[in-house]
Amino acid sequence: MEPELAERRTHREANRVVSAHARSWQLVSALRVEEFDAAQLGRTDQVILDMEDAIDDSLKQQARDNVLAWFEGGGRAWVRINDVTTRFWSDDLLALSDARGLHGVMLAKVESAEQVTVTYQRLGARHPVIPLVESALGIEEAVSIARATGGHRLAFGSGDYRKDTGAANEPVAMACPRTRLVLASRIGGLTGPIDGPTVGTTHALLREQSQDAVTLGMTGKLCLDPEQPGVINEEFSPSPADVAWAVEFLEEFEAGGRVIRDGSDKPRLARAELITRRAAYFRVRPLHEEL
Template identity: 50%
Template sequence: MTIHAERRGVAAPPDLARSWLLVPATKPENFTPAAESGVDAVILDLEDAVSPPAKPAARDRVVEWLGRGGSAWVRINDATTPYWADDLAALSAAPGLAGVMLAKTESGNQADATADRLPEGTRILALIESAMGLEAAPEIARADGVFRLAFGSGDFRRDTGMSDDPMAMAYPRSRLVVASRAARLAGPIDGPTISTNETVLQRDSALTASMGLTGKLCMHPDQALAVNRALSPSQDDINWAREVIAELGEDGERVRDGSDLPRLAKAKKVAELARAFGLD
């Protein structure tokens, strides 16, 4: 796993985190390098990345690393499998657990049951990967412990037969954005780009931003730079925000009419993100 110094920077808080790196739990040698790679958040994957016979050993490695000072999110197995309860039992006392990603979430009850088995306040990323999960997205977004929604786009396409064409994926992405906003959650996290082609990654990350999603799953730390750039305010955005705030006042004391208020609100949001990402 190659670490690039230029990709280090201010780590965004979880509610604003842009790049979410999935790391197979079968590769403990990559846990620490991933955490130091400059991505906003690391997810140690106990689900799709681990075959059933290897799950107990992989789970033990994750718990051991979290107990030795490591900190990360963990993708646990879905609630319909026997591995779900074992994952939660093992992780409930792990000191470095940042939160869990619940695979294949399909109901608010599954999220509630997950929260009940974890220490109070543990954050849950609900991964939506099926038509059933998408239909239940508003209910899931309001469930106890759910912190953000994430889009398992590959499994969703397999479940529905949809293609990866942006038009085909517009509805599920939009539904997750609206469900998140209605539940007062941070913006959802988009599915990963499998291709290592930089042009494709930049295109996909720009699409993520245009649809209103504010994070993106990554398969490799080298993807973080493009993802973080696409999901952050540009320098032009930051300059515009400064000018608007200077013109209208931080508290709106120079607002002239109703049309100025939305402009000021957007400018203050851009300025807030710039500060959070260390871009100001």
């Protein structure tokens, strides 16, 4: 590996938003080796090399070989693996169990807590698992999935969910499964879930769907396009104006200028604390400091 590339990788990893709070999650086909470095060095918070979706059965081994070779060369990423009902799941785990550079795995089509736990254990209980919930049954079992040993964050496979249920790609149709995943994550003690990808090239649509997800309590989003992480990062971060309000609100409490007399201020206090925490994760400064 070229020294310059190694240095750029090291710098990018040192400044990457950790997976527990990552906003943008870029999926890259494991067959597109030429895109691996660009994704790792790009604006996405986390990279997922995809060995599952759209990889023909005859090319699964090639996908594994590509991922392992890139890891051996110093690459680092998450990997989406095939679901437990397929014959490819065991081979994926065998290949990745000792892979250098593996952050963790995204497990496709999760419908039970057991699927998460056995995957985690088969990886030596060393690599976290992101359960990708993609069906009506998965949504129904979301709370138990969120509580599974080895689970890291829930993710929404919105496309396959629509295929399974016949739901339209509209905010009103997506509100229920998104909310179920948000509630399950809270009950399971996980960071808010990762929304499914927006398919399309317009930033307006991406912003609209991101805002819908944020409104419901989701904290990240999958993406398929290297142009999307910048927009996602912006939409899933508190704005400088929000941070300025939160800082001022908390300062008043700390100075004794405000007193909680009843329950009316508690939600605002909790929101202010959440905003300041997320501002610290993403290095967002208050509006007056931006000027």
